Amino acid sequence: MKKIFTLLSLCLMSYAYAQHSIMIVNNFSTTFDFQGNLSAHNYSGSCYPYVTSSTPTMITVPADSHTSNGKELAYKNFKDQFTGSLYPTSNWTVQTSPTSSTIRAWNHPSIAPGGVISYNVKWAYSQFQMYYAGTSIPEPSFGGLIGESPDPCTGAPGYISTSYGDAEWFNITTANITYSYLQVY
Numbered sequence: 001m002k003k004i005f006t007l008l009s010l011c012l013m014s015y016a017y018a019q020h021s022i023m024i025v026n027n028f029s030t031t032f033d034f035q036g037n038l039s040a041h042n043y044s045g046s047c048y049p050y051v052t053s054s055t056p057t058m059i060t061v062p063a064d065s066h067t068s069n070g071k072e073l074a075y076k077n078f079k080d081q082f083t084g085s086l087y088p089t090s091n092w093t094v095q096t097s098p099t100s101s102t103i104r105a106w107n108h109p110s111i112a113p114g115g116v117i118s119y120n121v122k123w124a125y126s127q128f129q130m131y132y133a134g135t136s137i138p139e140p141s142f143g144g145l146i147g148e149s150p151d152p153c154t155g156a157p158g159y160i161s162t163s164y165g166d167a168e169w170f171n172i173t174t175a176n177i178t179y180s181y182l183q184v185y
Helices: 002-016
Strands: 021-027 032-036 039-041 050-055 059-061 073-075 091-097 100-105 122-132 138-147 159-162 165-174 177-184
Touching: 021 032, 021 059, 021 122, 032 138, 122 165, 122 177, 138 159, 138 165
Parallel strands: 021 177
Antiparallel strands: 021 073, 032 059, 032 122, 039 050, 039 122, 050 091, 091 100, 122 138, 159 165, 165 177
């Protein structure tokens, strides 16, 4: 009985200390490629730690990627995204204060599920720019800071509308898991 209680306690603890937000970027635009960073932060107190994609700094999701053999950017967590996403991030910048920043590999224990950093952050915002599909030519009027609104740490809006397209950020929470969506139309 003691072993069962111990095993059950360990399972519950590992669940309680897992990153409980999944990031999904859908680019429904047929004209533009999405290029942007993805960031997470703590929503209480000082907003630290911040975690931002580092390598690559700007993640690219091609135009109309939702119809191209199911290509989507879906990050279950900082670690498993490396082997489970078509657009993986190999390094993350972890900022624990305004003056303390370090680069962590995708498999570093502090950002792995249950790690001290991953436990204390959730997906929050993206700084993005849209580029004409297949080129390095940006559309200056279609980009910016977008995130969960209202974001007390960045002030990012949850919706951006331009004559070239729209972008929105929204969250759906089910069974204690928050799904953060960034969708471009």
